[in-house]
Amino acid sequence: MVETSTVPEIFSRARKLIEPGLHRAIDSLSMELRPLASYHLGWTDENGLETGGDQGKGVRPALALLSAEAVGKPAEAGIIGAIAIELVHDFSLIHDDVIDNDIERRHRSTVWSLFGTGQAIILGDALNALAMRLVLDPTLIGIRPPTEKDIPHLASAAKCLADATAAMISGQALDMAFEHFNEIDVAGCLAMEAGKTGALLGCASSIGAILAGAEEKQITVLERYGIELGMAFQAIDDILGIWGDPLTTGKQTFSDLRQHKKTLPIAIALTSKSKHANELSKLLLEEELNEFEIERAAELIEKCGGKEAAMTEAKHRFESSLAVLEKANLDSYAKSELINVAHFVIDRKF
Amino acid sequence: MVETSTVPEIFSRARKLIEPGLHRAIDSLSMELRPLASYHLGWTDENGLETGGDQGKGVRPALALLSAEAVGKPAEAGIIGAIAIELVHDFSLIHDDVIDNDIERRHRSTVWSLFGTGQAIILGDALNALAMRLVLDPTLIGIRPPTEKDIPHLASAAKCLADATAAMISGQALDMAFEHFNEIDVAGCLAMEAGKTGALLGCASSIGAILAGAEEKQITVLERYGIELGMAFQAIDDILGIWGDPLTTGKQTFSDLRQHKKTLPIAIALTSKSKHANELSKLLLEEELNEFEIERAAELIEKCGGKEAAMTEAKHRFESSLAVLEKANLDSYAKSELINVAHFVIDRKF
Numbered sequence: 144m145v146e147t148s149t150v151p152e153i154f155s156r157a158r159k160l161i162e163p164g165l166h167r168a169i170d171s172l173s174m175e176l177r178p179l180a181s182y183h184l185g186w187t188d189e190n191g192l193e194t195g196g197d198q199g200k201g202v203r204p205a206l207a208l209l210s211a212e213a214v215g216k217p218a219e220a221g222i223i224g225a226i227a228i229e230l231v232h233d234f235s236l237i238h239d240d241v242i243d244n245d246i247e248r249r250h251r252s253t254v255w256s257l258f259g260t261g262q263a264i265i266l267g268d269a270l271n272a273l274a275m276r277l278v279l280d281p282t283l284i285g286i287r288p289p290t291e292k293d294i295p296h297l298a299s300a301a302k303c304l305a306d307a308t309a310a311m312i313s314g315q316a317l318d319m320a321f322e323h324f325n326e327i328d329v330a331g332c333l334a335m336e337a338g339k340t341g342a343l344l345g346c347a348s349s350i351g352a353i354l355a356g357a358e359e360k361q362i363t364v365l366e367r368y369g370i371e372l373g374m375a376f377q378a379i380d381d382i383l384g385i386w387g388d389p390l391t392t393g394k395q396t397f398s399d400l401r402q403h404k405k406t407l408p409i410a411i412a413l414t415s416k417s418k419h420a421n422e423l424s425k426l427l428l429e430e431e432l433n434e435f436e437i438e439r440a441a442e443l444i445e446k447c448g449g450k451e452a453a454m455t456e457a458k459h460r461f462e463s464s465l466a467v468l469e470k471a472n473l474d475s476y477a478k479s480e481l482i483n484v485a486h487f488v489i490d491r492k493f
Numbered sequence: 494m495v496e497t498s499t500v501p502e503i504f505s506r507a508r509k510l511i512e513p514g515l516h517r518a519i520d521s522l523s524m525e526l527r528p529l530a531s532y533h534l535g536w537t538d539e540n541g542l543e544t545g546g547d548q549g550k551g552v553r554p555a556l557a558l559l560s561a562e563a564v565g566k567p568a569e570a571g572i573i574g575a576i577a578i579e580l581v582h583d584f585s586l587i588h589d590d591v592i593d594n595d596i597e598r599r600h601r602s603t604v605w606s607l608f609g610t611g612q613a614i615i616l617g618d619a620l621n622a623l624a625m626r627l628v629l630d631p632t633l634i635g636i637r638p639p640t641e642k643d644i645p646h647l648a649s650a651a652k653c654l655a656d657a658t659a660a661m662i663s664g665q666a667l668d669m670a671f672e673h674f675n676e677i678d679v680a681g682c683l684a685m686e687a688g689k690t691g692a693l694l695g696c697a698s699s700i701g702a703i704l705a706g707a708e709e710k711q712i713t714v715l716e717r718y719g720i721e722l723g724m725a726f727q728a729i730d731d732i733l734g735i736w737g738d739p740l741t742t743g744k745q746t747f748s749d750l751r752q753h754k755k756t757l758p759i760a761i762a763l764t765s766k767s768k769h770a771n772e773l774s775k776l777l778l779e780e781e782l783n784e785f786e787i788e789r790a791a792e793l794i795e796k797c798g799g800k801e802a803a804m805t806e807a808k809h810r811f812e813s814s815l816a817v818l819e820k821a822n823l824d825s826y827a828k829s830e831l832i833n834v835a836h837f838v839i840d841r842k843f
Contacts, residue, residue, distance in 0.1 A: 173663035173688075175670045238618060242611035261592035261669060264614060268588060269662045271618070275625055275655040279648060291645075298629060298648040305625040312619045313523035319611060320525045 147479040150487040157205035160218060161225045167284040168226055168277055172269055179266045183237060183254050202376075203228045203347040205484060210365050211351030212477035214358075221351025223281045224300055228347045230274035231308055235343075237267040239315060243402060250393040271308070278304055292356075300353045303366075307346035314338025321405040325428055332410035333456075336377040337370065344373030348481075364471035368481065371464035376488045378457035381406035382450060383492075385441050391492055397437045403427070407456060412449030419446045461489040497829040500837040507555035510568060511575045517634040518576055518627055522619055529616045533587060533604050552726075553578045553697040555834060560715050561701030562827035564708075571701025573631045574650055578697045580624035581658055585693075587617040589665060593752060600743040621658070628654055642706075650703045653716075657696035664688025671755035675778055682760035683806075686727040687720065694723030698831075714821035718831065721814035726838045728807035731756035732800060733842070735791050741842055747787045753777070757806060762799030769796045811839040 148156070169180045181187045185196050204225035211221030239245070240253040241263050247253060255263035278301045282288050289297055317335040321327050348369025349362050357365075383392050384399035384406055392398075399406050412423055423443040426436055444450060464485050468478055498506070519530045531537045535546050554575035561571030589595070590603040591613050597603060605613035628651045632638050639647055667685040671677050698719025699712050707715075733742050734749035734756055742748075749756050762773055773793040776786055794800060814835050818828055 173666055175666040176663070238614050242614055260610065264588050264592055265662060265666050265669065267614075267618075268621070269659065269666070271621065272655055272659040272662055276652070276659055279652040279655055294645045294648050295641075298644050298651070301648070301651055302626070302629040305622055305629055309619065309622040309626055312615060312622055313526070316523055316525040316615050316619070319615065 147476065147483055150483050153205050153209070153480055153484060154201040157208050157218075157225065158201045160208060161204045161222060161229065164222055164226050164284045164286075165229065168230065168273055171283055172273065176266055176269050179254060179258055179262055180233075180270065182257070183233060183266065185249070185251070189252065189257050202484065202488070203232055203344070206344065206347040206369060206372075206481075207351045209351070209477050209481055209484070210348050211355045213365060213473045213481065214352045214355055214361050215474050216351075216355035216357075218351075220355040223277050223284070223286065224304075224350030224354050225347075226284070227274040227278045227300075227304055228343065228350060230270045230277070231304060231311075232343060234267040234270040234274070235311055235315070237263050237270070241267075242315070242319065247393065247395075274304060275301060296354050296356050300350050303346045303350055303353055307342040310338045310342030311340075312338075314340070314342070318404070322403045324405060325424070326413065327405045327410050328414055329407070329410050332405060332407050333374070336374060336381075336407065340377040340380070341370040341373035344376065345370035348372065358471075361471045361473065364467055364473070367467045368464045368485075371460045371467060372485055372488055375457045375460035375464065375485070378407055378453050378460065379489065379491060381408055382453050382457075385409075385444065386450065388492070397441055400432065400437050400440050408444050408449035408453040410449075411452045412444040412447035415447040415449070417447040419443045423447060457489060461485055497826065497833055500833050503559070503830055503834060504551040504555050507558050507568075507575065508551045510558060511554045511572060511579065514572055514576050514634040514636075515579065518580065518623055521633055522623065526616055526619050529604060529608055529612055530583075530620065532607070533583060533616065535599070535601070539602065539607050552834065552838070553582055553694070556694065556697040556719060556722075556831075557701045559701070559827050559831055559834070560698050561705045563715060563823045563831065564702045564705050564711050565824050566701075566705035566707075568701075570705040573627050573634070573636065574654075574700030574704050575697075576634070577624040577628045577650075577654055578693065578700060580620045580627070581654060581661075582693060584617040584620040584624070585661055585665070587613050587620070592665070592669065597743065597745075624654060625651060646704050646706050650700050653696045653700055653703055657692040660688045660692030661690075662688075664690070664692070668754070672753045674755060675774070676763065677755045677760050678764055679757070679760050682755060682757050683724070686724060686731075686757065690727040690730070691720040691723035694726065695720035698722065708821075711821045711823065714817055714823070717817045718814050718835075721810045721817060722835055722838055725807045725810035725814060725835070728757055728803050728810065729839065729841060731758055732803050732807075735759075735794065736800065738842070747791055750782065750787050750790050758794050758799035758803040760799075761802045762794040762797035765797040765799070767797040769793045773797060807839060811835055 169177060172180055178187065178191050182189060185194060188194050207225035207228050208218040208221045212218050236248065237254050240248060241255045241260055245253055246256040254266060277283055279297055314335050318339055321335065345366045349366040352362050352365050384404065385397055385408060387394065389396050395401065413420055423440060426440050429436065432440065465482055468481060519527060522530055528537065528541050532539060535544060538544050557575035557578050558568040558571045562568050586598065587604050590598060591605045591610055595603055596606040604616060627633055629647055664685050668689055671685065695716045699716040702712050702715050734754065735747055735758060737744065739746050745751060763770055773790060776790050776793065779786065782790065815832055818831060
């Protein structure tokens with residue numbers, strides 16, 4: 144048994160490793176966009192004053208760095224991937240907040256609610272473009288120019304990122320469509336979540352290995368680990384989106400119900416054979432739900448077994464993510480840390 | 494003297510060459526996004542019925558295909574670049590229409606005004622990701638997989654696209670900032686326009702050559718041609734944005750003045766020594782201008798020499814674009830067509 148770092152240590156190390164590069168990347172944005180990016184990342188407040196803080200758990204960068212280590216290379220080999228993944232994630236949060244009309248994220252006002260829709264659109268676009276530039280040209284943040292041997296790896300990493308971004312966007316488009324559907328089956332819901340969350344976590348968990356020039360088999364296994372982990376992550380997110388504590392999640396109570404989201408517990412409940420499914424279905428047809436109705440809906444979802452089945456799905460995905468790691472030759476220390484991260488994802492409360 | 498095609502012939506050939514691939518690319522989008530993309534491209538109306546029509550002049554794809562031919566390769570070598578550039582351009586139009594609150598484009602309702610802001614954001618994001626995917630993986634539209642030798646060219650093309658996209662976004666961010674500025678100098682305005690329009694035309698005019706594996710010198714010259722052409726294009730656009738005929742431009746009369754845009758003729762007029770500059774400056778400080786004031790502002794800009802100087806700038810950039818083409822060894826037939834396109838840009842009325 145190898146002694147591994149705790150998950151907070153893993154995340155904190157990843158944040159530290161990407162910090163200088165992330166700052167340099169943000170500094171490369173135009174003067175108009177820099178303060179907005181800095182606000183979103185939690186480095187400054189709405190007046191541009193430094194907060195000394197940082198946002199985000201750092202799951203994605205940690206996975207990217209671990210994926211380089213898992214194939215026997217130093218974490219540094221994955222740094223541009225880790226930063227690019229973080230930037231794509233931030234781009235998606237900023238645009239999703241506009242789309243979903245969310246006024247708060249991580250206990251702070253969202254970019255659009257403070258600076259306007261136009262600014263949020265352009266900032267998201269800028270972070271997305273920055274991510275692609277960075278992977279294709281590491282010199283942007285002062286990393287040595289790629290050698291001829293590196294170029295195919297950069298191109299593969301860029302492809303991984305573009306594919307994952309496209310899948311994430313398709314997932315989000317499906318999620319938006321579901322808000323207007325009355326019926327939705329569990330398979331459709333899982334497909335949406337595979338796109339929305341699975342794809343980017345799959346890329347995060349393999350981009351470091353891709354950049355490090357790993358074998359195809361290692362890359363596939365790490366990507367699969369990330370997709371399964373992403374599905375577990377999303378199932379837990381769905382549970383927290385209904386029953387999570389606003390104090391820890393930073394979201395309103397029952398926030399997904401307020402937004403007519405059709406997440407996994409809801410899809411499971413609606414398609415269950417429970418006698419409560421009918422009442423739930425009628426309730427969710429309402430344009431606007433009052434506080435009593437929202438609470439009742441949450442209760443009905445639980446009675447239909449939606450909460451429990453979503454937790455079962457999360458555990459099942461968690462187990463798959465661990466099982467797949469055995470299918471390639473990976474560094475044992477890094478593998479133990481990937482396992483620790485999976486445990487964290489399944490146990491998280493926020 | 495080589496006999497060349499007319500510009501409508503050049504554009505129409507380019508549209509035909511990219512059409513099957515563009516359709517295949519759009520078909521690769523998810524079911525939710527396809528109808529929106531198809532509407533934006535003018536293939537279907539708001540009810541999803543085929544229009545038999547097509548939108549857009551096709552300047553950008555034509556440039557991309559000509560750039561492959563300019564370095565002695567078949568136009569086909571530039572096809573994925575041409576489609577990718579068109580997709581990035583469409584992405585930018587869709588987002589800009591949301592940001593600028595424009596309800597009409599090319600005589601049709603804009604995507605956001607028909608389908609909502611959220612849908613327009615996600616569609617733009619999807620087209621952007623699709624463009625990057627396409628350049629990195631031509632098999633997406635049924636083109637044979639890249640050989641080992643092709644990979645560095647694909648990576649360079651992707652870098653060209655990502656860099657141009659980032660520059661375009663910075664230009665748009667600056668444009669948005671200018672709406673709230675009272676004073677703006679000509680240099681700042683030109684920097685904004687170099688980003689907003691020059692960068693993508695620079696990439697369009699070289700991406701085919703990059704994909705075809707051209708020499709560095711040829712690529713640099715073609716890119717420079719495109720940037721100069723883009724600046725000429727934008728100066729003409731600025732003139733049409735104030736004095737263009739709504740029947741041909743598809744925009745409202747004086748549309749840029751209505752939106753407090755600080756375009757080149759305005760920047761030139763405001764910083765001119767003309768006795769009318771002061772009245773113009775005061776007028777533009779107003780939050781809302783009535784029809785009489787808008788017409789007066791346009792008149793003052795003209796009296797301050799803004800229209801004439803913008804035309805001079807356009808002609809100067811046009812001449813530079815032609816001059817730079819002499820600085821590398823290019824195919825003479827393709828070069829003549831690039832010259833024809835430049836003439837079209839400077840003479841256009843829409």
